[in-house]
Amino acid sequence: MIRIIAFLGGLGFVAALLVGALMPREAVEEAVTEKFFKEHKHVSFTTDGPLGKFDHAQLQRGFQVYKEVCSACHSLRLVSFGDLTGIGYTPGQVKTIATEWTQEQPSINPDTGEAATRKNLASDKFPSPFANDVAARAANNNAVPPDLSLMAKAREGGAAYIYSLLTGFQEPPADLPKDSRPGPGLHYNPYFPNLNLSMAPPLVNDGQITYGEGAPKPTVDQMAKDVSAFLIWTAEPKLEARHRAGIATIIFLLIFAGLCWGSYQAIWANKEH
Amino acid sequence: MSFPWAKHYEPTHPFMQWMDQKLPLPRLVYNAIGAGYPVPRNLNYFWNFGVLAGAALVIQIVTGIVLAMHYAANGAVAFDSVEHIMRDVNSGWFLRYAHANGATMFFIVVYLHIFRGLYFGSYKAPREMVWLLGVVIFLLMMATAFMGYVLPWGQMSFWGAQVITGFFSAIPVVGEPIRQWLLGGFAPDNAALNRFFSLHYLLPFVIAAVIILHIWALHIPGSSNPTGVEVKDEQDTVPFHPYYTAKDGFGLAIFLIVFAVLLFFAPNMLAEPVNYVPANPLSTPAHIVPEWYFWPFYAILRAFTVDFLWVPAKLWGVIAMFSSILLLFILPWLDNSPVRSTTYRPLYKWFFWLLMFDIVILGICGMKPAAEPWVRMGQIASAYYFAHFLIILPIVSRIERPLPLPNSITEAVLAKHKAA
Known part of the structure; x- marks a missing residue:
């Protein structure tokens, strides 16, 4: 019974697909952007x-x-400005870059609450x-x-x-x-x-x-x-940290794999399989 | 439940004896994956992938729990919270790349595990229940992976959610209300993101529970093996520990090396660049495509281009896509050849390898944009997929004359050694 239902369902899918496959396609011109x-x-x-x-x-x-x-x-x-220490700027240089940045940070006037701007901080x-x-x-x-x-x-x-x-x-x-x-x-x-x-x-x-x-x-x-x-x-x-961690991890795993291989061979030594 | 020659757990230390009387958990482990579980001696490397899938699930749960401590499931901040993890959280880049590529590794090992089941006929009696539970796990994995992909709330997250939930709108009459109910809105938004996060956190634990049933069901008949001949006596088996714990240890090491290469040196290789653009409902990406592990199913979905027998093409596509996985539930009854291993099935072997080739073609068609020649190729490949399981397999298993099987596992092993 299950095979008969499956067979009929299969015929349905195959027929629908083949009818679709046999349909003539309209010629598609290559888009200008692609060309x-x-x-x-x-x-x-x-x-x-x-x-x-x-x-x-x-x-x-x-x-x-x-x-x-x-x-x-x-x-x-x-x-953030502070992130720039990651490309070799000192914290002092970062501070200067932040304060001298032309575009200021949106802020509020502490007295009136009106919209204002303030100089950038390293943490911005x-x-x-x-x-x-x-x-x-x-x-x-x-x-x-x-x-x-x-x-x-x-x-x-x-x-x-x-x-x-x-x-x-x-x-x-x-x-x-x-x-x-x-x-x-x-x-x-x-x-x-x-x-x-x-x-x-x-x-x-x-x-x-x-x-x-x-x-x-x-x-x-x-x-x-x-x-x-x-x-x-x-x-x-974090690309550089990732590459460094990757090399260390793979060296570790190669040693680990070697030890696992050794114990696998030792345990199976007298067992044909 | 086990073979009569299975070793018995006999704790020697007084504490372990005390423990065994109060809560025999060590006994359970001993009988499940210890020396108390006799396993065929001839398992090849394809039998590593079940353990590896379990390891992949553990990696996903551990990295996922830590990521959830830093992630915010709110449409306004979700994208930025992922970037916060990448930039500001200690080793956050590692956690996120491990989790994203961990999903890829999980699917790779599960696909190899399913391949093993298909080639060596592990789905056949007496292991049908193991197979059925495996298909349940696979479906749960797909749902979990899809919802996880939505969480970073990039362009492909958003538009992927739009397309996938759009399946439901293909159902006549009630489809669109169902879709809105599932999403909590007219389009994916904060309500959808929140429930996806909640379910994405829940489903892995459901998967873990079904895995326990999967392993339980496996232990009733015991593991299958490459010859497909059942275990006859003690010399056909070895205790799981230390024999297969050692072999799985080596398999795990290789798995971790592949994983590490992907994670540390090509973490975005399988990702869509456009998902690094925040979700924007007003701008559709030129080419919406799912993650690689869904490509074959996406190809089947898109293969239906004509309304046929009064059923709209879109509904055909959705039914076919679900059927392509659901048919695995009846596979043990479609294939009633008594021979399990494809090695001894000279006729079926051809169709089996054609199916594997066919699935690769489907994957390519799913990855490519919906244009010729990919659409037509996808249609023919989809037709073979269904024909293989629903039409050819039952016929082949009836008319085929299998090759002679070895008398026992031990005989097969010794014959192989003599030849070598």
Whole structure:
């Protein structure tokens, strides 16, 4: 009985599926965005691989790029000033960075209770450049600049995607259909899934930022790489600790596995199996 | 309950004798996973995965309880509380990555455990109840994993919850009210997040309880073995301890190494990047896809594209997806070949490996966007999945002439050693 019911049910499923499979398909044209979209460029970072580490000098340069360029529009709401000690700044330097940060923290006037702002403390998270999303839209051609804290993990391709986007602005190709050409206030970038984005090219000139002594030349490419590396750190500040713990754990487990193998062999030595 | 030659628990220490009279818990352990449980001597490495699944559950419960101390199940702060765990909680990154990748490891070992059951016919008499309870555990695991994935309240959490609870709206007439009742609203929101958290904390303990029944039911007939021949006498078995505790120890070490590589060096490899974007009901991700362990079932869900026999395509998909797992409940009666191990089934073997290939294809189709050629491929693969279990298997088990079985486990072991 159970087999008869199963057989009939099986026939039903198979018939419904095969009818669906035999249905002719409408020809689907390749979407313009898919045709012109480019896979992110290949770029290496010091954090790559199981032994990857942070390069503090590079992260500090990347932080400088964030501070002088990106922070005008993009928040970093999950990161605090105090976290910067993780990329080699001393607590004293962090304090200076916090107090000198242009954007202040929203606060209240202690006497009147009215909305006010105060200087940043090391324990504060980075303040958002806009009071709210409406203000952000109003200032940015109706697009909200996304928060950058997790950007290096929140996009396909991660930091390589960020680097590609920053260095990927270009003139639209001649064969790009009219509908897909950038409208007013939009900029063509084939690394962006929609092809056109509201963000204007943020890094345009070599030497746009003055790096400190002994740093590489601040070319657009170098700045893009540095800020991408910085965003790997903001997204995964514990990466280095994780890699170190991983190596130690695996060495421990290999020894453990060796001992387990030995006792397994010893116990089964006289037992064919 | 056990073989007559099973060793008996005889405590020597006065305290243990006292304990044995008051609460014979050591005796229970001794008979369950100690020297008092005789096990076939020929078990291969596929018999490690039950213990490993148990270990994976323990890891999930321990990491999960600590995570719950820091997590806040509220739509306004859930996402940020997970980031708080990642950044500010001591070793929080370790706990969260261990829990997220622990789910992956749990499913890997459970899928291998199910594979073992299917290939070696462990679901057949007299072990049907062990199998049925196993399917219950699998269903509970799927529900738990789904609800756990919603908790970080990222984009894929939210839209995954939207799609999965949308299944219920396929039920005619009462579907939409049921969906709203389950969610506590018109769309996933704080009410849904809270109840998912509550159930996500509850279900692992239900799983633990069903595992106890699963092991209890196993101990009535005793473990199966790769030949599928039942135990005949004492020389066919070895005591579980120390023989299989030692072998499981080695298996556990290998499991932990694989787990550690994933956790420490590629913790986001199997995660969707878009889940690092906070949930936003106003912005649908370009491509909604479940976690890898649901891909084959997601492919079956999406394979139904035409209304057939007056039943809408969506309802077909939902019924088929649930049926694809529920049919495992009747598997012991669909396959009535007396031979357990596929090794001795020359005809069934072909269909079995075709099914394994088919499930891999289904997984790929579930991962890909709903476009050609994946939809058609998914339809054909789904058709074979159902045909295999519901049509082919009962026929094959009737017409097949199995190969000669060894007379006993010991004979099979000794023959193998002579050959080697």
